[in-house]
Amino acid sequence: MENDLERDLKELRDTFNTGKTKEYSWRISQLRGLLHILEDRENDIFLALKKDLGKHHVEAYRDEVRWNSGEKYKLCSRKLEAMDGCQKDADWQVALLLDSPTLVTMCFLATNSFFGPPSVNCTLSRSMRRLRYRVVLILLMRTCWFEEFITVELHNSLFFSYLGVFVRTMSVVFTCHQSGSASNGVPTTLFEGVSYQALSVRSPTLKLRESVSLPLAAFPSSASLIPEPLGVVLIISTWNFPIGLSLEPLIGAIAAGNAVVLKPSELAPSCASFLAETIRDYLDNSAVKVIEGGTDKGEKLLQLKFDKIFFTGSKRVGRAILLAAAEHFTPVTLELGGKCPAVVDTISSSRDTNMAAKRIVWGKFGPCAGQCCVGIDYILTEKKYLPKLVELSKKYIKQCYGDDTADRTHSMSKIVNKRHFSRLKSLLDEPLVKSSIVYGGSLDEESLYIEPTILVDPPLDAEIMTEEIFGPLLPIITLERIEDSIEFIRARPKPLAIYAFTENETLQKRLISETSSGSIMMNDAILQYAVDTLPFGGVGGSGFGRYHGKYSFDNFSHEKRKYATEILERANMVRCHPCQTLVDTESKLGADGDPGSLADADWAGCPTTRQSTSTTLVYCETMSVVYLSSNLVQHQRTKHIKIDIHFVHDLVVAGQVWVLHVSSRYHYADIFTKGLPTTLFEEFRTSLSVRSPTAQTAGEC
Structure with missing residues (x-):
């Protein structure tokens, strides 16, 4: 058995290392496979939940399936039916969920429009119709004895906004900016024939790269966060919602580009067998595997090295998982419980x-x-x-x-x-x-x-x-x-x-x-x-880590930090090593052709003589610049610190670049952007054949 687990894990890791799971098309295809499981095998889900937990099919539909989709994701058009002993007092069901007479009225208008003509003629504005739909959806989601149903207009306007987390997570995780996606950020290949209005307005947007701001000292570089998959992850699910709480984290893991091992709970054996069968048939088995078994199988899995473990269950088992994960320094998300x-x-x-x-x-x-x-x-x-x-x-x-x-x-x-x-x-x-x-x-x-x-x-x-x-x-x-x-x-x-x-x-x-x-x-x-x-x-003893929607994607991703010095890329010098040479603080100013640069315009110096107390060439790294600019003593001594970029210094040392000394009187940036000392100003005025001004333009020391 242990060899089988190791062989499965090796296959998953080999698949991940090929980069297959990172491909956008692969992720979309796997998510669509999960949708088809719900579409094709809904009745099997109901039967498995009934056998393991005695769940009524309405409760199973509400809490674990949450929607039904046919070919082209046709809409569910169920009717109310006898509920095998469940109470169906419509007045009480409405009162159970709604707080005000206005909302009760809206609900009855909505139910009348779905189940039959209204008792009174009335015309509702578009906003009122949308409110009516919302009220009905709240009603349907909250009742534990209603068959859920959806009409075409209701589906197109509010379906994604109000139905379960499961499908919403599946849609949100790929609401990302990427070539090939729809202009509003929703991939056209995931849900065909469905309006994305609610998604594009209400859902957080995932980006494959998120730019971050930088301090001025880092100009002209750029920095960004790039979510990357963690690798091969282990999901250990629980028995009380064995379908929903298995597929919910699986969505995030697949969307983030991971290879996955799913270990369903042995306490819900029918649901575990269903997941093993359908995931094998509908998903890529070289990247997503279901491992059935009891406690012994779980213990063997925890002895192997995974890149992430996601567990839903009791504190007792969560504690054991933490201890096992610590052996490999594996990050863990624990969804436990507590007395609420x-x-x-x-x-x-x-x-x-x-x-x-x-x-x-x-x-x-x-x-x-x-x-x-x-x-x-x-x-x-x-x-x-x-x-x-x-x-x-x-x-x-x-x-x-x-x-x-x-x-x-x-x-x-x-x-x-x-x-x-x-x-x-x-x-x-x-x-x-x-x-x-x-x-x-x-x-x-x-x-x-x-x-x-x-x-x-x-x-x-x-x-x-x-x-x-x-x-x-x-x-x-x-x-x-x-x-x-x-x-x-x-x-x-x-x-x-x-x-x-x-x-x-x-x-x-x-x-x-x-x-x-x-x-x-x-x-x-x-x-x-x-x-x-x-x-x-949760927090503390109720667990740590978080998921659902965008956060499921984040849970199974690592935000890699990218810092790009784009000036090097533009200069075709990305292979230069900025720290190859040591910091040089001994080189002095001179006109003999030695590498030189001006520590220009001492903060306390004389504007007439241009005398500077800091005539030292400073070679330093960005961290040194930050230090010098924040050090009060250094900051008072020098207004400007001229920094030779290290890769230039490397080339000078290698004899590939020669730096020439240029007198400050020919620094045109000084001439055109600064108040000149008297002597330099007179020279410049004379070179332009301009007569003497009537007033002094520069002060004396």
């Missing part, structure tokens, strides 16, 4: 309270039954808000996921395996924890189903409050003052995200400035993950 708190202080109106409860229910139990690294782990709220918050949470759990276990097993994911099920069961089995349950708590080991469970004030030293829960258990911790939540969060490891449901701007600012987390979101949950223009990543 939700601070609830929204009681200013019934609308705010209802909205907070709905979004907390979705943010906790919606994505993979709480097995989500950015999901809400626990709630912090004041005691006076507790009764209402518990009441509303119970209401919306029932309304979203049904009233009985049969309904919920169809609409919620299952726990990934018996080991994780037992871990969650042990959290609830602690006597003081069990007594704090106010809703739910039922478990079905055969189906690996755990009912959404709410707990109030479990012991803070219990494991449920010290370890990441990663399941459908929601503790609520009450505080005397909501401001105490800041110290509560700071006293614990830094979370991957903080969610604050509050209209109190002072509290919002304090949470931003006085806490540390990978991200912070106000009055909603998890949606920051879907914003591709924001980097996603």
Whole structure:
């Protein structure tokens, strides 16, 4: 097995060394291959996710596939259908997501325009239609029980702006300035027949070379940053979103021009087999390989030398990966997790309270039954808000996921395996924890189903409050003052995200400035993950490194610094060695033909006699110039330091160039640009046959 891994790694490195993966056409072809996987094998993705995690196909589509494309990337035109026990109360679904009567009206106008004629005749301006589309997209993205659908006009105007990070990353990573690309920076070969209006306006632009400014001392040189691929990279993905969290970093690695080894999680075997099969069939197997296997295979991989390791998973495994990477000085990106708190202080109106409860229910139990690294782990709220918050949470759990276990097993994911099920069961089995349950708590080991469970004030030293829960258990911790939540969060490891449901701007600012987390979101949950223009990543124990969109490209690239002395290129002297000769400070001024140059115009010298206290020829490098110009003593002694470029001095020493002394009276730059001393001015005036001026034009010492 070890020899097989070494042979695969050698093949990948040989492919990378040929420069094949750096070619623009190769990168585009591989990204299009990933698109075709989603297009051709969507149903297989749904089946694999259903088998491994019990994900409903709507949840799988929303969280991992995120779009559907047919030949020429035709648009999805799905209709609402029976959802196997999921609730479909349209009024509640609208109220769940929208904050104001105006937006509710817009949503109903939009839904009417898609599902049937409006009940009232109305004419909407273009801007209002665009708002209508946005509202519907927000509605579709937020509901965990809706079939997603898109109309032609909706797709052309806002599709890339609002759908998932996965496809947006794929589009953004090649929004770069390069010959052969479209004039707006979007490659025409990646998405055929699709409007790029949203992309060109909203997406960050990647450049294959980014110029940077230089100080005046570096003139006429130029400097730039050139992203180059790191080499052969290892991506170790996780099991809770086994498709999306495998392909998302893979996009960035391919786009940056790397060869890739993808190691999917053995805890989602159907998805791992799907990835191995499809990537082998759709991508270049000499540059992208999928290695299946368990912990032993992962340990063997970590013994090999990679140029970058990207890991998504637990802190325990992340720590082991760091230790293994240190052996080879391999850079690592760790996307871990942590206990993400939700601070609830929204009681200013019934609308705010209802909205907070709905979004907390979705943010906790919606994505993979709480097995989500950015999901809400626990709630912090004041005691006076507790009764209402518990009441509303119970209401919306029932309304979203049904009233009985049969309904919920169809609409919620299952726990990934018996080991994780037992871990969650042990959290609830602690006597003081069990007594704090106010809703739910039922478990079905055969189906690996755990009912959404709410707990109030479990012991803070219990494991449920010290370890990441990663399941459908929601503790609520009450505080005397909501401001105490800041110290509560700071006293614990830094979370991957903080969610604050509050209209109190002072509290919002304090949470931003006085806490540390990978991200912070106000009055909603998890949606920051879907914003591709924001980097996603943790801090401290929740991980380090970042990706999504442009940042995925950056994560797998090294910005090589280029400094070009273009004057050498223009003089055809790029092979000269500026440091071949030593700095010479002994050569004096003279007219005997020796190499000479004028340290001109002493700052404190006499303008009449042109006497200079610095008549030393100075050969020096750029760093010496910077030092001399910043040294106050030297700066006061000399106004100008004439510097012979080293390659000229090299040629002088070699006898290939002869430098002639030129008297200062024939320095035409002095004559035409400076106030001349009296003697020189008279000579110059006489040479022009000009009579004496009526007033003195130069001072005397």
